[in-house]
Amino acid sequence: MLILVRGLLVTNAAWPGKAETGLLAKNRCTGYSCRYSVLPARFMTSLDLTRPLVFEPIFMERIWGGRRLETEFGKKLPPGRRIGEAWEIVDRPEAQSTVRNGPLQGKSLHDLWMNHRREIFGELADSQRFPILIKLLDAQDKLSLQVHPPARVAERLGGEPKTEFWYVARADPGAELFAGLREVTTMEDFKASIADGTVAERIHTIPVKAGDAMFLPAGRFHAIGAGNLLVEIQQNSDSTYRVFDWNRKDDQGKPRDLHVDLALQSIDFTDCRPDLVRPSGEVLVSNALFEVQKWSVQAPREISQPGQFAILCLLEGEADCAGLHLQPGELCLVTAAAKDRTVRSLSSRSSLLRVTIPRSEQD
Ligand SMILES: [Zn+2]
Numbered sequence: 001m002l003i004l005v006r007g008l009l010v011t012n013a014a015w016p017g018k019a020e021t022g023l024l025a026k027n028r029c030t031g032y033s034c035r036y037s038v039l040p041a042r043f044m045t046s047l048d049l050t051r052p053l054v055f056e057p058i059f060m061e062r063i064w065g066g067r068r069l070e071t072e073f074g075k076k077l078p079p080g081r082r083i084g085e086a087w088e089i090v091d092r093p094e095a096q097s098t099v100r101n102g103p104l105q106g107k108s109l110h111d112l113w114m115n116h117r118r119e120i121f122g123e124l125a126d127s128q129r130f131p132i133l134i135k136l137l138d139a140q141d142k143l144s145l146q147v148h149p150p151a152r153v154a155e156r157l158g159g160e161p162k163t164e165f166w167y168v169a170r171a172d173p174g175a176e177l178f179a180g181l182r183e184v185t186t187m188e189d190f191k192a193s194i195a196d197g198t199v200a201e202r203i204h205t206i207p208v209k210a211g212d213a214m215f216l217p218a219g220r221f222h223a224i225g226a227g228n229l230l231v232e233i234q235q236n237s238d239s240t241y242r243v244f245d246w247n248r249k250d251d252q253g254k255p256r257d258l259h260v261d262l263a264l265q266s267i268d269f270t271d272c273r274p275d276l277v278r279p280s281g282e283v284l285v286s287n288a289l290f291e292v293q294k295w296s297v298q299a300p301r302e303i304s305q306p307g308q309f310a311i312l313c314l315l316e317g318e319a320d321c322a323g324l325h326l327q328p329g330e331l332c333l334v335t336a337a338a339k340d341r342t343v344r345s346l347s348s349r350s351s352l353l354r355v356t357i358p359r360s361e362q363d
Contacts, residue, residue: 048103049119050340052312052324052332055097055109057136060085063250066140068229072170073136073329085137088331089311091130091236101324121309122336124357129236131357132290134311136169136329137230143223144245144256145178145203148237149266150218157262159239161218164232165277165285165292167353168212169315169329172227177214179222180204180274187264194260199244204273213277213284213292219268231313233290233355241266286358293354300344303354309336310356312343317350319343326352 059069059077062084069075069086077083090097090109097109104112112120113130121130148162166177182204193199203221206214208228216222221243224230241263245256277284282293295301297319304310311333314326322340324332334341343352 049335049338050322051102052321052334052338053102053104053112053120054100054324054330054332055089056100057086057088058090058095058097059083060087063248063256064139064141064143064226066138068138068140068170069136069329072229074327075136075329082140083138084140085135087133087135088313089130089132089134089333092133092238094238119337120333120335121357122307123359131236132355133234133236134313134331134355135232135234137166137224137228137232139224139226139228139230142178142226142246144242145200145221145223146240146242147221147263147266148216148218149239149241149262150268153265154218154237154239157239157265159241159262160235160237162235162237162239163218163287163289164216164234165290166214166216166224167231167233167284167292167294167315168208168210168214168228169231170229171208171210171212175208175227176225177206177208177212177222177228178203178225179206179214179216180220180271181269182273184272185269187267187269190267190269191260191264194243200246206276208276213279213294214274215277215285219266220271220274221267231315231353233292233353235289243267284353288358291356291358295343295352295354297343297345297350297352300342302341303334303343304341304356306338306341307336308356308359310334310341310354313353313355315351315353317345317347319345319347319350319352 057075061081065082065084067077069083070077075086087095091113099105099107109130149157149159151161154161181202193202241259243260243263249255282295284292284294303312311331312321313331314328316328319326321332321343322334322338326332
């Protein structure tokens with residue numbers, strides 16, 4: 001029998017004559033319940049990170065959101081609200097992921113980045129904050145037509161650059177994404193179409209199904225269409241410049257703010273008819289900011305090399321990652337220092353996204 005003391009040392013009296021002191025670890029969390037096990041003391045380091053880290057999601061109410069994060073992904077949403085976004089991995093001044101399990105329970109992602117960087121994230125370029133942000137998005141209605149600033153204009157405009165990537169986890173029949181322009185245009189021409197209410201006719205429309213993915217370099221005019229449940233991986237930034245919001249009003253009858261001048265300075269007016277991502281083997285996208293791979297898991301497999309962290313997001317099936325049970329829509333972070341880095345499927349078919357930050361070329 002285990003003496004359960006959350007996060008503290010406990011005695012395991014289940015092994016007669018072999019009682020050991022260890023660190024209590026939550027190792028199987030499904031959102032509502034957790035099973036506990038005891039890690040023998042001899043396996044502990046100064047920071048025992050035997051299990052991958054799980055973070056608490058932060059839910060955002062949105063005019064275009066719904067309830068699908070609960071119905072499809074089992075998230076426990078606040079009742080009666082249209083939830084558009086779950087911020088799963090975030091280190092921003094206005095929003096912080098906190099650890100749900102293990103000895104770091106309650107710590108913020110920023111704390112981990114500042115105080116345990118090498119052990120958790122490995123050798124990465126220095127930055128003020130953890131450089132990527134991961135969200136799950138439930139678009140019941142379409143999002144505003146928008147753009148995020150490229151680095152060269154973000155600085156001038158007082159914003160932050162944002163390149164993003166969407167993976168379509170679920171899509172209703174007829175679902176679409178909007179990205180890039182139908183034709184090359186000029187800023188003046190584009191501005192005129194905003195004024196006369198026809199700017200939505202300028203955006204390129206792409207029909208999508210589950211499994212599709214889209215890369216959106218900063219400066220690409222875009223929006224998410226209705227009926228998409230997406231995993232979004234992006235630069236750590238919240239600079240969004242809205243061009244058009246479909247003449248919608250919020251519950252108070254007010255339209256949301258537009259940022260037309262900032263958007264006009266950020267949009268790449270030569271960016272026409274971009275394609276969906278064409279995977280290269282398992283790699284969906286790889287650049288200096290982030291790398292995203294999609295894996296079909298059958299045989300047990302190491303999620304990353306020792307010294308490299310990886311974030312998993314289970315898409316389908318059921319899987320075990322170093323003793324942590326994962327269901328669709330659940331994420332975890334396997335630390336750089338973890339000894340057990342094995343992911344295995346617990347169902348006939350499991351698939352996942354594996355997100356990491358490539359090491360810089362000087363390394
Ligand atoms: Zn966006």
